Amino acid sequence: MDISSPVGPPHPTVGTNTAALREATVALEATFLNEMLKAARFGEPRSAFGGGEGEAQFSSFLRQEHARALAENGGIGLAESIFNVMKDRIND
Template sequence: MDIQPTTLPPPTRHDQLMAKAKDLEAAFLAEMLSHSGLGEMQGAFGGGQGEAQFTSFLRQEQAKLVVQQGGLGLAEMIFNSMVKAEDGNA
């Protein structure tokens, strides 16, 4: 039995722009989550310096999940702006 590897077509320019727009939305959300204090431990059970270092990774992943589930709609607006700028209509 000979198994042929499947090759995916390369992403289109719009796919690339949407991926970047989603990355920007996730970065924005992660920053907003960090300023909200969400997930910070208080009192005797705080993790100290180790917690502070790894909490940012958790916030980044939470933000990515929010964007995957639809996000705030920022990615769509960013994408539309990038398409207009690329087409010279900005």
Template sequence: MTAISPPGASTAPAQPQPIEQARAAARKLEATFLAEMLKSAGLGRTAEFGGGIGENQFASFHTQALAEKLAEAGGIGLADAFFRSMMEARHDD
């Protein structure tokens, strides 16, 4: 049996709140920064005769995934700083 919604009732999923969107954006920005730092530190470089061209092509995906996990686990504090800055800028209007 299928449930019937009253006329005008929305069945669309709830939209994320602006604060949640800002936190997610700050975490993504930190992850991007961490990925660049990890790449600069040499993560993903292969040794000669290592995994070949396939390894080189997918190393950036591994680095990005690692950076995202680092940011989700608390990162290095940049996401919090980015979020506070976004909230301050929002209140300056």
């Protein structure tokens, strides 16, 4: 029996950790922006157009996609700031 092989999954490389951290910080910024857009009532149906119940149901999806697109394209810089602080911690 060979007991020299390590038990458990292999440790992820630094590049994998960095990519995962980048993805997580962008997702966090997208969530933050989504909440900010919701507070600003972005994407809510306007009474002048009368989009009906369907528009009201899907406005949250529109807002979520806008927030995701904003975050993936730089957003307000929150993801970049958090990434820069956290990347040193994963490299230790």
